[in-house]
Amino acid sequence: MADPHTVRREIRLNASCGRQIAEHLVSGLPYETCGVLRGKAAAGGMRIDAFAPIRNVAPDPLHRFVLDPAEWTRECLRGGGLIGLFHSHPSSPPVPSDEDLRQLPLFAGMLSAYLIGSPAKTGGEIELNGYMIEKGKNGLYHLIPADVTHG
Ligand SMILES: [Zn+2]
Structure with missing residues (x-):
């Protein structure tokens, strides 16, 4: 997992994005x-500027998510700072x-x-955890916990 000497990264969400x-x-x-999520790399992590929902087309959406392929393709073609993925655990x-972790690759x-x-x-707020997707020396991808901040 993460090197304990590594400084914790920060994922900063702008207010409207967090609300959406x-x-x-x-x-x-x-x-x-x-x-x-759209945004850009920033000092110490990333800045998220925009969120676009994508329909979940999983056959069992109570416990899984599958991005609607047409909407995913549309978002990819739009280009411009596509940087991350969000999903929920109800x-x-x-x-x-x-x-x-199986889907990560x-x-x-x-x-x-x-x-x-x-x-x-x-209360009314959601609990949100953020991770950086990083490739290890073994070629496998890992999720490294990051601090999620707002503002
Ligand atoms: Zn999940």
Whole structure:
């Protein structure tokens, strides 16, 4: 896992983007929701400027997500700073599942930020965890925990 001497990275979301992610997550309950993030690398991590929801077409959307291929392709063709992926865990903590890690190589080559959200246990806000997608020396991709900040 992460080298303990590595400085923790930061994924900074602008306010409207954070709000859109929360609204998309809540409006999709009880199903998993997903979408893409646009932004750019910034000192110490990344800055996320925009969020675009993508339909979850998984046959069992309670426990999985599959990006709608047409919408995913459209977002890819739009270009311009496609940098990360978001999805939600409606009924489990916002940490990568075994399935998430199995799917990671599908996106890992082109994306570098990975967000998972869950409904907050208390209050109206969501719980959001952020990870940097990094390639290890063994050629495998890893999710390195990052600090998610707003502003
Ligand atoms: Zn997941």
